[in-house]
Amino acid sequence: MSHAFWNWSLEAYDRAAVHDSVLRLQDRYGLNVNVCLWCAWLASEGRLAEPLLGEAMEKLTPWCREITQSIRTIRRRLKDFPDSGRLYKSVLACELEAEKAEQDILFGIASQAPAAPATPETALRSLEAYARLAGASVDFAGFVKAVFLTGK
Template sequence: MTDNPFWDWSLDCYASPGVKDALLVLQDRHGLDVNLMLWCLWLAEKGREPGPALSPAIDIAQDWTRRVTGPVRSARREARKADDAADLYQGLLSCELAAERVLQDRLVEFWPHCPATSAPPELQAHSALQAYAEHCGYADGFDGLITAVFAPRETV
């Protein structure tokens, strides 16, 4: 695999208090893609906005999730319910993470098409997430996620 600063940032961000829960609620209740939300947040932190890359990024993510990540996620969740499928669950979890990495490798390629912005990261994140959500027919509800992502993180 190639170096992907978005993937590295996503792993760190996802592990931050409150981020995982906020992302999974938006995914499971409203059908939003965790990787696209992380991409919007990452761009905002880096002083970029999705701009014209948003629509093709959404298309790529929706197609990949429909064909690959979604079915693997569904299988993993079913395996978790079975008392005798712990090894299968772990294998599917690894497959799901690998599928998400492939999508993030594709999303990071849009970087050159994402214009710089001088908006504060929290404001830019809200704007990008709102544009993505509107594309999916979801209204709003990102304040908790944005707060969790942009709250100061402890550094070691």
């Protein structure tokens, strides 16, 4: 079943600037695409993800590590096999379902997020807190700009 976060994410991710910047955060810094999108979505809704990040990571990490990342690794390896077209598409669909499960977890705790200004700065505050939790030093300016200032 879809929900507001999923629908918002699909729309945002469909914009090339958002897609490219969030995948760069995943590939370069090991950040979770869904957590980045969740921080931005909550901010766009006038809520702050920062106080919920510990709980979010506690709930997401086992699923992400054991399921989503494993499926992603297989999908990426399949690209090296020229006759893997149908299997690649099937694994890609499984990866999308795993990502949806992550979003369901995040959506489930989103109602606890406190009110905050619906601004890019609110998103940046949560994203920077997430990076600190992840032990990464990240410039989120491109991602925040892509989400809040382009293609709306």
